[in-house]
Amino acid sequence: xxxxxxxxxxxxxxxxxxxxxxxxxxxxxxxxxxxxxxxxxxxxxxxxxxxxxxxxxxxxxxxxxxxxxxxxxxxxxxxxxxxxxxxxxxxxxxxxxxxxxxxxxxxxxxxxxxxxxxxxxxxxxxxxxxxxxxxxxxxxxxxxxxxxxxxxxxxxxxxxxxxxxxxxxxxxxxxxxxxxxxxxxxxxxxxxxxxxxxxxxxxxxxxxxxxxxxxxxxxxxxxxxxxxxxxxxxxxxxxxxxxxxxxxxxxxxxxxxxxxxxxxxxxxxxxxxxxxxx
Amino acid sequence: xxxxxxxxxxxxxxxxxxxxxxxxxxxxxxxxxxxxxxxxxxxxxxxxxxxxxxxxxxxxxxxxxxxxxxxxxxxxxxxxxxxxxxxxxxxxxxxxxxxxxxxxxxxxxxxxxxxxxxxxxxxxxxxxxxxxxxxxxxxxxxxxxxxxxxxxxxxxxxxxxxxxxxxxxxxxxxxxxxxxxxxxxxxxxxxxxxxxxxxxxxxxxxxxxxxxxxxxxxxxxxxxxxxxxxxxxxxxxxxxxxxxxxxxxxxxxxxxxxxxxxxxxxxxxxxxxxxxxxxxxxxxxxxxxxxxxxxxxxxxxxx
Amino acid sequence: xxxxxxxxxxxxxxxxxxxxxxxxxxxxxxxxxxxxxxxxxxxxxxxxxxxxxxxxxxxxxxxxxxxxxxxxxxxxxxxxxxxxxxxxxxxxxxxxxxxxxxxxxxxxxxxxxxxxxxxxxxxxxxxxxxxxxxxxxxxxxxxxxxxxxxxxxxxxxxxxxxxxxxxxxxxxxxxxxxxxxxxxxxxxxxxxxxxxxxxxxxxxxxxxxxxxxxxxxxxxxxxxxxxxxxxxxxxxxxxxxxxxxxxxxxxx
Numbered sequence: 001x002x003x004x005x006x007x008x009x010x011x012x013x014x015x016x017x018x019x020x021x022x023x024x025x026x027x028x029x030x031x032x033x034x035x036x037x038x039x040x041x042x043x044x045x046x047x048x049x050x051x052x053x054x055x056x057x058x059x060x061x062x063x064x065x066x067x068x069x070x071x072x073x074x075x076x077x078x079x080x081x082x083x084x085x086x087x088x089x090x091x092x093x094x095x096x097x098x099x100x101x102x103x104x105x106x107x108x109x110x111x112x113x114x115x116x117x118x119x120x121x122x123x124x125x126x127x128x129x130x131x132x133x134x135x136x137x138x139x140x141x142x143x144x145x146x147x148x149x150x151x152x153x154x155x156x157x158x159x160x161x162x163x164x165x166x167x168x169x170x171x172x173x174x175x176x177x178x179x180x181x182x183x184x185x186x187x188x189x190x191x192x193x194x195x196x197x198x199x200x201x202x203x204x205x206x207x208x209x210x211x212x213x214x215x216x217x218x219x220x221x222x223x224x225x226x227x228x229x230x231x232x233x234x235x236x237x238x239x240x241x242x243x244x245x246x247x248x249x250x251x252x253x254x255x256x257x258x259x260x261x262x263x264x265x266x267x268x269x270x271x272x273x274x275x276x277x278x
Numbered sequence: 279x280x281x282x283x284x285x286x287x288x289x290x291x292x293x294x295x296x297x298x299x300x301x302x303x304x305x306x307x308x309x310x311x312x313x314x315x316x317x318x319x320x321x322x323x324x325x326x327x328x329x330x331x332x333x334x335x336x337x338x339x340x341x342x343x344x345x346x347x348x349x350x351x352x353x354x355x356x357x358x359x360x361x362x363x364x365x366x367x368x369x370x371x372x373x374x375x376x377x378x379x380x381x382x383x384x385x386x387x388x389x390x391x392x393x394x395x396x397x398x399x400x401x402x403x404x405x406x407x408x409x410x411x412x413x414x415x416x417x418x419x420x421x422x423x424x425x426x427x428x429x430x431x432x433x434x435x436x437x438x439x440x441x442x443x444x445x446x447x448x449x450x451x452x453x454x455x456x457x458x459x460x461x462x463x464x465x466x467x468x469x470x471x472x473x474x475x476x477x478x479x480x481x482x483x484x485x486x487x488x489x490x491x492x493x494x495x496x497x498x499x500x501x502x503x504x505x506x507x508x509x510x511x512x513x514x515x516x517x518x519x520x521x522x523x524x525x526x527x528x529x530x531x532x533x534x535x536x537x538x539x540x541x542x543x544x545x546x547x548x549x550x551x552x553x554x555x556x557x558x559x560x561x562x563x564x565x566x567x568x569x570x571x572x573x574x575x576x577x578x579x580x581x
Numbered sequence: 582x583x584x585x586x587x588x589x590x591x592x593x594x595x596x597x598x599x600x601x602x603x604x605x606x607x608x609x610x611x612x613x614x615x616x617x618x619x620x621x622x623x624x625x626x627x628x629x630x631x632x633x634x635x636x637x638x639x640x641x642x643x644x645x646x647x648x649x650x651x652x653x654x655x656x657x658x659x660x661x662x663x664x665x666x667x668x669x670x671x672x673x674x675x676x677x678x679x680x681x682x683x684x685x686x687x688x689x690x691x692x693x694x695x696x697x698x699x700x701x702x703x704x705x706x707x708x709x710x711x712x713x714x715x716x717x718x719x720x721x722x723x724x725x726x727x728x729x730x731x732x733x734x735x736x737x738x739x740x741x742x743x744x745x746x747x748x749x750x751x752x753x754x755x756x757x758x759x760x761x762x763x764x765x766x767x768x769x770x771x772x773x774x775x776x777x778x779x780x781x782x783x784x785x786x787x788x789x790x791x792x793x794x795x796x797x798x799x800x801x802x803x804x805x806x807x808x809x810x811x812x813x814x815x816x817x818x819x820x821x822x823x824x825x826x827x828x829x830x831x832x833x
Contacts, residue, residue: 041747041748041749042747185616185617185774186616186774186776186816186819186820187616187815187816187819188616189819190819212747212748213748214748215821219821251749252748252749255748255749255751255752256748256751256752256777257751257752257755257777257778257780257781257782258777258780258781259776259777259780259803259804259817259820259821260780260800260803260804261777261780261781264759265756265759266752266755266756266781267752268749268752268753268756269749269752271749294707295709295710295711296710297710298674298676298677298710300710301674301710301711301712305712471667472662472663472664472667472668473667473668473669473670473671475631475662475668476660476662476668476669476725476728477670477681478630478631479629479630479631479655479658479659479660480655480659480681480682480685480686480732481650481652481654481655481656481685481686482681482685486685490681491670494670494672495670495671495672
């Protein structure tokens with residue numbers, strides 16, 4: 001599989017009021033037309049990495065890399081104008097909470113229609129048809145009714161599906177999902193993931209799935225990258241999580257309770273300072 | 279000496295605190311460091327400290343008494359003998375300014391000391407209890423709020439009689455409503471916080487919750503608000519003085535000094551200009567301090 | 582120890598808790614699992630005395646409970662909240678947080694009790710005068726647990742105690758809770774949306790949805806995965822990770 005996205009030695013540093021923070025310290029990976037999961041806890045640098053791909057890092061962040069390439073576009077060297085052609089068009093991003101990502105004063109249908117790139121717009125009626133088709137593809141049962149709703153009138157799961165619809169309108173080839181299901185209930189989560197899975201297969205999308213839930217990512221994605229303190233400490237094929245090598249991954253897996261768990265105490269992950277420099 | 283310094287600094291920045299006092303002093307120290315990094319705020323603070331020192335040392339600093347009249351010297355321009363000139367009764371303007379600092383600062387402090395606790399208490403009670411308590415208190419609040427400050431103060435002074443004490447009461451009565459509104463708004467957001475729920479299920483009484491949990495969170499906004507309102511308070515006091523309803527002659531109050539210079543504006547401009555500039559500068563200083571305090575005291579930020 | 586009969590919160594179609602009945606034995610840990618909006622948190626808030634608009638019967642430790650609780654009640658029943666960042670007063674030090682309940686109930690040896698409690702939850706004396714913003718999420722939750730336990734209650738209610746914590750910290754807190762409930766012989770009700778946490782910590786589980794308890798089962802019954810209410814099966818399968826086949830069956 002040829003890589004769509006190539007990241008090599010990505011480093012992100014911040015100058016905060018008190019000290020220098022190395023949020024990401026030499027991360028390298030590639031993404032083809034496959035589902036790649038990035039798993040880590042808060043502070044591991046996973047969201048920073050995702051945002052850096054779209055050049056959406058905070059202004060005080062210094063982003064450097066040996067290579068940060070999407071197809072033929074050099075993401076690091078591109079100007080803002082060139083990035084505008086990539087962001088939301090060729091690479092889309094889904095955020096965690098649809099409540100905050102959708103415009104509360106605009107109808108859902110109109111928002112999705114807005115996502116159609118200007119050069120591909122037809123007339124109003126034609127755009128409406130495209131939006132309805134999109135809503136249908138995310139398995140929303142009554143697309144015509146949902147088209148006219150406002151974001152506060154839809155449930156969490158539906159809101160997330162609307163976000164997915166909106167982000168897929170411009171027909172990107174890479175989708176970045178930053179904790180897309182963390183705010184959703186467990187059963188709703190399954191539904192949304194199934195839809196993502198279906199769409200990714202249909203459209204041959206690359207997908208970067210960022211989460212803190214190791215088991216979820218491992219069951220959904222093809223490959224899993226585990227991040228700790230700004231570095232990728234392990235890379236696994238999804239089904240083979242049990243064969244993970246790195247003590248952090250093993251420690252994390254062991255510390256999770258399971259249904260039917262009979263252990264008297266859960267092993268607590270002890271952080272080895274050596275992991276910071278491995 | 280340096281060994282002593284390091285141990286003091288060490289105590290102030292120690293990670294492990296061994297007593298409640300050390301923890302509190304550390305917080306104050308860090309707050310002070312943040313405050314002092316803001317230069318405009320420091321300027322405001324410096325001006326205020328300067329005024330406080332002048333007020334305290336007034337008898338020593340003033341070249342003469344504030345009510346020593348010298349009619350042959352009336353309306354004299356600023357000179358070496360009288361740095362700010364003399365007024366229409368030959369009194370030294372500088373001396374009157376110096377003593378006037380006492381009056382102005384006293385009015386400002388007394389009003390703050392009365393209005394802030396009053397507003398805080400009413401606002402937090404109103405916000406916490408809700409229901410009819412809230413309705414009654416807020417309607418009273420609305421009555422006071424609906425009058426422009428100076429007009430209301432005028433009304434009170436007219437009823438109570440002129441004089442500094444009544445002027446202070448009058449201004450305080452106009453200054454508490456916005457504080458109460460602010461405290462109420464803060465209380466309403468805090469009321470549903472988990473930490474309030476946690477202390478409720480310990481069996482805490484409403485009084486304890488309001489005093490120990492709600493008020494400390496409202497206090498920073500109230501302090502900032504009252505500091506920013508100082509400018510208005512001083513100007514209201516000056517306004518009352520201007521209308522002859524505040525400090526009575528011969529007491530030197532900046533507003534009444536401003537007023538007495540009205541008739542001589544074209545000729546002896548210094549009689550009004552000097553107190554006028556002083557009022558502006560003091561208000562500015564309070565505003566700058568209030569702005570800086572707001573940045574530091576916001577409870578939602580980390581130390 | 583705890584008996585709830587026909588508990589109702591809310592009216593008509595908007596019932597947060599709809600005719601719920603269950604029973605918890607002494608020293609047992611009962612779990613309530615369900616998704617957001619199922620009423621589990623409302624139920625806890627009714628039990629601990631925060632919510633007074635309810636109808637039904639509640640008996641705790643042999644005493645019938647009324648909407649207005651006595652101070653003695655609060656000594657017996659305590660709660661740990663979900664959000665460690667919101668359940669501690671930002672301006673109160675650790676020492677202050679722990680002394681307050683003691684002061685409210687006039688308990689003696691305050692100093693010694695605070696020191697003991699800090700040790701028992703794994704925070705040492707070094708933390709005594711710190712403020713919440715100087716503590717990590719796990720440390721704050723330990724403090725919240727200490728605060729709940731310092732009154733020596735017999736019943737501990739836990740509202741999603743580890744949901745807001747990092748996964749690696751979750752194990753520590755769960756271990757602490759396991760240890761504490763054993764040494765203090767506590768009766769606990771644990772509420773969570775995470776079936777794995779609930780089945781690990783609890784002996785018996787109630788599955789809630791739309792304000793009703795659909796089914797009560799023991800943990801062993803849960804793992805056998807047969808004969809359950811359809812919703813329970815959905816929860817079980819969903820909690821195991823992404824199952825594509827299941828996902829397609831789920832209603833909108």
